[in-house]
Amino acid sequence: MDKSATMQTADPELMRAINRFHVLDTLRRFEPISRVEIGARTRLARATVSAIVSDLIAEGLVREGLADEVAEGTGPAAGRGRPRIMLRMNPQAAHVVGIKLSLHQIAILVTNLKAEVLLSLVLPVRTERIAPEVIADLLEDGVRNSVAKAGLRLGDILGIGIGVPGFIDHGAGVVTWSPIFGRAMPAFARMVGDRLGVPTIMENDVNLVTLAERWFGQGQDIDDFMVVTVEHGVGMGLFLNGELYRGHHGLGAEFGHVKLGLDGPRCRCGQTGCIEAHAADYAILREAARIIELPDVTDAFAAHQAIAEVTRLALEGDERLAALFTRAGAALGLGIANLCNVLNPARVIVSGAGTRAGSLLLDPLRATMETNLISALQGRIDVLVEPWGDDVWARGAASLVLEGIYRAPWSRVDRPKALIGA
Amino acid sequence: MDKSATMQTADPELMRAINRFHVLDTLRRFEPISRVEIGARTRLARATVSAIVSDLIAEGLVREGLADEVAEGTGPAAGRGRPRIMLRMNPQAAHVVGIKLSLHQIAILVTNLKAEVLLSLVLPVRTERIAPEVIADLLEDGVRNSVAKAGLRLGDILGIGIGVPGFIDHGAGVVTWSPIFGRAMPAFARMVGDRLGVPTIMENDVNLVTLAERWFGQGQDIDDFMVVTVEHGVGMGLFLNGELYRGHHGLGAEFGHVKLGLDGPRCRCGQTGCIEAHAADYAILREAARIIELPDVTDAFAAHQAIAEVTRLALEGDERLAALFTRAGAALGLGIANLCNVLNPARVIVSGAGTRAGSLLLDPLRATMETNLISALQGRIDVLVEPWGDDVWARGAASLVLEGIYRAPWSRVDRPKALIGA
Structure with a gap:
């Protein structure tokens, strides 16, 4: 729907x-930062800044x-x-509290206002074989x-965010499909929230990494960036126009599931030539076997x-295995360049566990990307690696x-989206 | 740069x-629409609506x-x-005034507030062999x-928009590169504006079609759509998040210049496998010859x-020529699906002159696109054709x-962009 229909009209609030x-x-x-500097940066009147700061304090x-x-007395604001x-x-x-559900584990973190980790807990659980109610219990x-271990009470927790692989309808806040559940799980966030009495929201896991990069990571200073994750699958998060x-x-x-040509290896999605079928863990294992x-x-x-073992052997010098990562890196590089x-x-x-392969994967990725960028972009798009960890x-x-x-009041995050299947 | 740094702070204005x-x-x-209905739709107070409407009148x-x-007295607002x-x-x-510079012609239109065309003029000129100053004279x-023919004076013209193929730095308002000029032409908009005494802005031609679809065409009701143009080259405009x-x-x-695989036909850009090298006019002519x-x-x-002649023969039944459009359509369909x-x-x-080929191009485009969409999207993305004309x-x-x-005051169109080459 048209955004203007849902934007709030202006009022003093x-x-x-x-x-x-x-x-x-x-x-x-x-x-x-001082009040004066805040005034200078925001161009708000001194009285306005003071009133807002008083509220925040x-x-x-x-x-x-x-x-x-x-x-030192060098600036006008420095007495x-x-x-x-x-x-x-x-x-x-x-x-x-932040939670990430993976096929092979559950990671739980308690963080403060700056997403600094106070405590983390990793449960090695094969989530796909457990009923959703049991996952919620865990x-x-x-x-x-x-x-409790972080020295807090549940009442201190502002909210719980859960990241899962799959399709999440953010507007409705429901899981449309996830490999963990194998089906739609509209009630999962509520299931968890009700057990704990804390507001709980869900989002696609790669979108969460993208938000983290924006608020606390390598995307703080730019309005347009993409996050690529490589592990069981190949994921992407897009931050566009802020x-x-x-x-x-x-x-x-x-x-x-972007296709590199009309032919290519078979993907687990049933189609052929997908980037995952070249570069995801399962594709590398298929060839390594x-x-x-x-x-x-x-x-x-x-x-x-x-995959950890194959990566180790490739890094230690097995050239046939290393070639698999070269091929995966080139596939990613072409897809990213496009x-x-x-x-x-x-x-x-x-980011993602796939970055464990280091330059084996990243050198061909960068080289193939650079070759396939239009000339006007060559040498002008940084490729940064987010060091990998459960957190x-x-x-x-x-x-x-x-x-x-932190969200800006004009953001459209809450704008309703078409329901899946509607 | 971060958008929040450039957003204006709130004030009564x-x-x-x-x-x-x-x-x-x-x-x-x-x-x-009545004032009451405007109030109901915007949720603004009646007095606010009345004051604004008085200004607009x-x-x-x-x-x-x-x-x-x-x-008929069915609604509460109907006395x-x-x-x-x-x-x-x-x-x-x-x-x-809207102007489109192409390699083979110049189109000039005078329109009213609703982009309704009052008068159009097409000059058949091979622009690439003419000096920029002479183009500005024309x-x-x-x-x-x-x-004058539209019954107006230059003083009645609010502004002139010029669309050109190539790279336009919208923030700085300059042509970084265009096939028409063969080089950067930072002063062109000013050159035209100075001659006429009317504010003049430039933009990439496909972005202009995208804006037209948004304001007056088939994109009025949605926040996320893409425009693909097929003619001398293959272009794209993106309207994302409104x-x-x-x-x-x-x-x-x-x-x-998205590549369909690591090999493929040579593109005029010097790289290989680009969609243009499969689907643009010059690629079809290369094969047709x-x-x-x-x-x-x-x-x-x-x-x-x-290309008009080749299209005509293919439409009249030449199967070898028709196959070229099938191939072009499939290349476009795969790129669009991705x-x-x-x-x-x-x-x-x-849109674009390439749509003259009709179903010869569009049927394989739609079929290949559909096959290569992820299953969750199949059957859910409309492909519409914008009938082609100079205007x-x-x-x-x-x-x-x-x-x-019309622009919303919170839009970030004026946000400064990195200068090309900076």
């Missing part, structure tokens, strides 16, 4: 919300303190030898336990161990909740 | 601008009149037998002549005539100026 966002955002990005979101060093009152975010003002116990891009049907960026003897990889645990030619992002961030995903899930605090 | 946008936008979309943008038929005062946009309140004469998407470097969507005898196609006129898998638009609009482009150029009148 919206004005205050806009100004509050600007003050909070300026604080978050430039702390420690009263809410506990912001704290006052002296500048670490006495100002000679007079210590300035500086403002900082109070990272302990709010806490959230999450309940895991969250209760983690929150917003997470979710698409018309909310189906996310199915980069893994023709080269070395591998244990049966019929479940998520075995696959996880097998999208860059269309979307012209400032940056590409590569990257869960930190993203925490970002989903934190976004509610 | 911004509030008024936001409310004015909502009233104007509601008027444009639902006219004829004073500015000549809006006109009052009686409802065409007496209201029994009492004629309502209805409001309409006044299409004659503003006039603009535009000056053409615009003066067209405006905004024209220009990318970080402002290079537009170079869909024509192996099948039938064609006159030399060394310039834009000859190419224009040759992008749809990532961007998940609601609609794809195909589609120029109407888009007019939209660029009209956008300034």
Whole structure:
């Protein structure tokens, strides 16, 4: 639907919300910062800044303190030898829980307002063979336990964000399909939220990493970037024109099923030539099994161990196995170059367990990408690697909740989307 | 750069601008409409609506009149037998000029506030062999002549929008590269504007068609759509999250240079496997010359005539030539499907002279696209054809100026972009 139909009209409340966002955002990005500097950066009147800051202090979101060093008197705002009152975010003002459901494990994190991890818990569980109600039970116990260990009570938790692979209808907040559930699971977020009495939201896992990069990572300074994740599957998150891009049907960026030509290897989705069929873990294992003897990889645990072993052998010098990563990197590089030619992002961030292969994967990725960019873009799009860890995903899930605090009042995140299948 | 750094903070002026946008936008979309209905749709107070409408009437943008038929008394707003005062946009309140520069011609249009064409002029000129100053001279004469013939004076013209193929840095408003100039032409818009004393802006031609679809065409009701144009080259315009998407470097969507695999036919850009090398006019002519005898196609006129002739023969039943369009359609369909898998638009609009081939091109396009969409998207993305005419482009150029009148005050169109080469 047309966005203008859902935008709120202006009223004094919206004005205050806009100004509050600007003050909070300026604080978050430039702390420690004085009231005068906030006024200069936001171009808000001194009285307006003071009133908003007073509110933020009263809410506990912001704290006052002296500048670490006495100002040197070089700027107009720096009184000679007079210590300035500086403002900082109070990272302990709010806490959230981030959860990432994978096929082979559940990761739970407790973070503060700045997505700094206070406590993490990883449960090695093959989620796909467990009933959703049991997964919800495990999450309940895991969250209760983690929150207590972090020295907090459930009442201190502002919200829970859950990341899952699959299709999430963000507007309706439901799982349309996930490999973990094998079907639609519209009630899962409520199932977890009800058990804990804490507001709970779900999102596609790669979108969460993208949000985390935006709020706390390598996408803080730019409006247009893409995140590519390589592991069981190949995922993508898009941040375009300053917003997470979710698409018309909310189906996310199915980069893994972009086809490199009309022929090619068969993908587990049933089609052929998909990038996943070249570059995902399962594709590499399929080829590796023709080269070395591998244990049966019929479940998520075995696959996880097998790809780690194949990666280790390739890194140690097995050239036939290394060639599989070269091929995977080239497939990713071509796919990324094609999208860059269309979307012209400032940056590409590569993450996921697949980055364990390091330059074996990333060198051919970068080389093939560069060759296939239009000449005007060659040498101008950074490829950065987000070092991989279980907490990257869960930190993203925490970002989903934190976004509610930081979010600009004009953002369209809540805009209704067409329901899947509607 | 981060969008929040450039958003204006809220003040009463911004509030008024936001409310004015909502009233104007509601008027444009639902006219004829009463003040009460505007209030109901915008949720603005009656007094606010009345004040804004009074301003719009004073500015000549809006006109009052009686409802065409007496209201039937079915709604709360319809007084029994009492004629309502209805409001309409006044299409004659503003006039603009749209210009499209092509390799083989210059099209000039005069339109009103609703992009309705009052007068059009097409100059058959091979622009690439003429100096930019001479093109500017031709535009000056053409615009003066067209405006006079439309019964207007230059002072009545709010602005001139010029569409050119190539790379346009929209933030700086300069042509970074265009096949017409063969180089950067930073001063061209000013060159034209100075000759006529009318504000003049430039934009990539496909972006203009996209804007025209948004404001006046088949994209009015949706926030996410893509436009594909097929002629000398293959172009793309993206409307994402309710905004024209220009990318970080402002290079537009170079869909024509997306590669279908690591091999493939050579493209005029010097790379291989580009969609253009499969589907653009020059690619079809290259293959057609192996099948039938064609006159030399060394310039834009000859190419224009040759592709028309090849299309005619294929439509009349030459199966070998028809196969070239099948191949082109399949290449476009695969490229579009791949992008749809990532961007998940609601609609794809195909335009450009290439659509003359009709179902010869469009049937294989649709079939290949459908086959290569992820299953969750199959059957859910419309492919519409925008009937082709010289005025589609120029109407888009007019939209660029009209956008300034209609544009939402929170839009980020003016956000500075990195300069090319910077």
